[in-house]
Amino acid sequence: MNKLERKLGRFAIPNLYIGIIGCFVIGYIFRYLATDIYNYLTLIPYSITVQGQYWRLFTWIFTVPFELGSRPGISMIFLPISIFFYYFCAKRLEQAWGRFQFNLYVIGGALLTDIVILLASFMYYNWLPNAAQHRTYFQQVSLAIVGQGYNASSYLSLDVTYYMLISIFLAFTVIAGDGIVYLYFILPVKMKWLGYLDLLWLGYYFVRGDSLGINSLFIRLAILVSVVNYFIYFLSNRNRSHATFQDRMRQRKFQNAVSGNYVKSKQIKRKSDGSYNFRNSSSAGDSRRFHEGPKIITPGFGNPAGISIHKCAICGRTENDDPNLEFRFCSKCNGNYEYCSDHLYTHQHVQ
Numbered sequence: 001m002n003k004l005e006r007k008l009g010r011f012a013i014p015n016l017y018i019g020i021i022g023c024f025v026i027g028y029i030f031r032y033l034a035t036d037i038y039n040y041l042t043l044i045p046y047s048i049t050v051q052g053q054y055w056r057l058f059t060w061i062f063t064v065p066f067e068l069g070s071r072p073g074i075s076m077i078f079l080p081i082s083i084f085f086y087y088f089c090a091k092r093l094e095q096a097w098g099r100f101q102f103n104l105y106v107i108g109g110a111l112l113t114d115i116v117i118l119l120a121s122f123m124y125y126n127w128l129p130n131a132a133q134h135r136t137y138f139q140q141v142s143l144a145i146v147g148q149g150y151n152a153s154s155y156l157s158l159d160v161t162y163y164m165l166i167s168i169f170l171a172f173t174v175i176a177g178d179g180i181v182y183l184y185f186i187l188p189v190k191m192k193w194l195g196y197l198d199l200l201w202l203g204y205y206f207v208r209g210d211s212l213g214i215n216s217l218f219i220r221l222a223i224l225v226s227v228v229n230y231f232i233y234f235l236s237n238r239n240r241s242h243a244t245f246q247d248r249m250r251q252r253k254f255q256n257a258v259s260g261n262y263v264k265s266k267q268i269k270r271k272s273d274g275s276y277n278f279r280n281s282s283s284a285g286d287s288r289r290f291h292e293g294p295k296i297i298t299p300g301f302g303n304p305a306g307i308s309i310h311k312c313a314i315c316g317r318t319e320n321d322d323p324n325l326e327f328r329f330c331s332k333c334n335g336n337y338e339y340c341s342d343h344l345y346t347h348q349h350v351q
Helices: 002-011 016-033 045-049 056-062 072-097 099-127 131-147 152-156 160-175 191-208 216-236 245-258 261-265
Strands: 180-183 187-190 268-270 275-279 287-291 327-329 338-340
Touching (some): 002 099, 016 056, 016 160, 072 099, 072 160, 099 216, 187 191
Antiparallel strands (some): 268 275
């Protein structure tokens, strides 16, 4: 994982969770204001393999994870809360894992879903001996839904975005399982118990399948991929230490200490002669003065031009790549290994 991140880490998408939420918002606009366009965005296995609409393997990210249902007024109240909750989980997950690992988990899970659904669809509608019967049955069900005045896309498509959010939440319950969330703003419940409930809910849908019977196989596969993606990632990283919220708090304090906030937090005041009066708030009697002088770096002395002082042992970045990066040695690693702020709390310790 470290080697992969060192090679491909620079291609990671920053704030990927914001892009995902933005795609959901666009999906809701299409779903209820431009239904004809929305029908061509959903993931329908039959349309992909039989009708050749392969763009659905990529446009399903613009589909809605939650339908408004028969009571749109109530749903409009809880929908923003639900979306913000998953936004919070995804944001915390990226902060704990780092940008590259979060990208790999989400995008890798989406690609795995596309591959599994595509192969299963080819087998179900083209390769099996009774594939012609499956195609005929799908056409009959589709005509029956349209004849009753319903939107066929809503009944024949897969809710892949919903399973993506569930996969993100399951991962979040691992790093923050003891966190408390107030269910319906009243009942305090630990995150890990909500994760167990989601697993039971997915198990129920896996056994039941689809009520129409047309997408039972693909719904089960989508559920299976969302859970398998979660287990694949954590089994491959079982020996990799992940940052806790306490680690992130220590990292934030470290960043504040080396930034301009350090001057404010320690009550450093500049005098008229150009010197500073340093007075620690914890010790009123301890004060000392130091002068600000010009920093002259001559090539060949001290720090030659083009030679970096710090280098991350994971991604290989230096202060020349990003002047805002902070670097620190890890006290738990056996040896002098220096890491940037993105990998200080997420690397695997060297024994």
